[in-house]
Amino acid sequence: MNAPLSERRQAQLAALTDAAERRIAEGGMASLKARDLASDIGIALGGLYNIVADLDELALRVSSRTLGRLGEALTAASDALPLESKADAVNRLVAIAHAYLHFAKGNLRLWRTLFELRLAEGTALPAWAADDQLRLFRHVAEPLTLLVPDMDEAQQTLAARTLFAAVHGIVTLGLEERLVAVPLTALEAQIEWLVRAACRGLGE
């Protein structure tokens, strides 16, 4: 190997994250095993801890990737629609919510691990991870500023959070399937109803 070490470590980190992503996509976060990953990328068990502090960091890195792809999906959904009138804003919010649903369904295990991350009680999540999350809220916040321009900004942010959370809840329960399976189109309809109703409720 004649690649410089720092480059090599970069490559190893990428390979490790790839392997972790693959494992999670196949079997959820429960199948993120140190020994499996080490053999996946052809290193010894202990070598993992030269690349990454612990498995939590690895899960966080995979989550960051997932959030990135989710952000792109929401951006794509947003950019496909005009944003001029208030009606546009509502339509865009519906489109974002639908894109969220489809991303979650299409990346079920990776999407779920976004919320299964349990950082050790005291420790806050790294800044770059927090940024990823805030970026998502902005997708919702942007149409809201058009929809209710008179509302003060803190309230707008809060409303964006609430709307996001509500849709997230519907998607979560809808994709659970533990109790009853809801058809995708029914889920879409429910989301649309709720988003439109919430928007009408915002204008008072």
Add this chain to the structure above:
Amino acid sequence: MNAPLSERRQAQLAALTDAAERRIAEGGMASLKARDLASDIGIALGGLYNIVADLDELALRVSSRTLGRLGEALTAASDALPLESKADAVNRLVAIAHAYLHFAKGNLRLWRTLFELRLAEGTALPAWAADDQLRLFRHVAEPLTLLVPDMDEAQQTLAARTLFAAVHGIVTLGLEERLVAVPLTALEAQIEWLVRAACRGLGE
């Protein structure tokens, strides 16, 4: 000991469930350790598995209790209000949502374990656990039948699920506090806005 065996096992199961509940309430599901529990109720490690099949069953039993108490909380909130007019129905839905929020906040770790249960992929959850969940939905469904009596029943059930899920999402994200802490009163206001808006959207 002169108590009949079956009685004794019953008592052991109760003591074990108590201990598990206490442990979870203190440190979340991550602190449900076989050895701790065995010593809590004064039996040998292996003895646990004469009382309970595995720790998952124990977590499920604790969850069942929690669901029971949650159901009582929602019932109390419901019964405090009249249910005659459509306005009553909306008020009741708001009250239920608020009661849900307060229960979650007041029983944070126990409430969270309700959704952290990961049954082994294939296995469905026991019937008695499914019943507990359906009973919850009925709290929401009942006012809905008054609010939109013309809607067919399947649609009503779906709407109840959606409304529940939306509120659940808001509560979940609101109590997360990982990103930003939302004051409880702000959370209440957000929930009320969303529930009222959703109800108005239902009547179309």
Add this chain to the structure above:
DNA sequence: GCGGAAGAATGAACGTTGTTCAAGATAGAA
């Protein structure tokens, strides 16, 4: 080129888990 220091790779070993099981203790019927 080269020799030594700094760092990385290795896999055995540790500590903690949940779960099992052969052996011993105990309860209830005869």
Add this chain to the structure above:
DNA sequence: TTCTATCTTGAACAACGTTCATTCTTCCGC
């Protein structure tokens, strides 16, 4: 009391994340 069925026990096992002394590589100043 005695016998059998059952429960209880804690040592043992397997799987896990993580650490560490040892060995090998790589890099830099000469």
